[in-house]
Amino acid sequence: MRYIFLVIWSVILVSVLNYVVSAINQGTPDWNQGLIMSLVFAVLLIIIDAVIPSESPKAIGREDH
Known part of the structure; x- marks a missing residue:
């Protein structure tokens, strides 16, 4: 379920970034x-x-004997 939300949010955020950058450059997205x-x-984040x-890190370095 978290991967589905990751893909959804990455599509939303990159689309907004795409729109803003193209508007600043006076182009079409x-x-x-x-x-x-x-x-x-999204794949890189996964x-x-x-x-x-x-x-x-504390739990990795600890050895329980």
């Missing part, structure tokens, strides 16, 4: 490119989430 970039952004350990 390319919605297809924005969608592709948001999906790439990979980062898988690589970073979920335990705190």
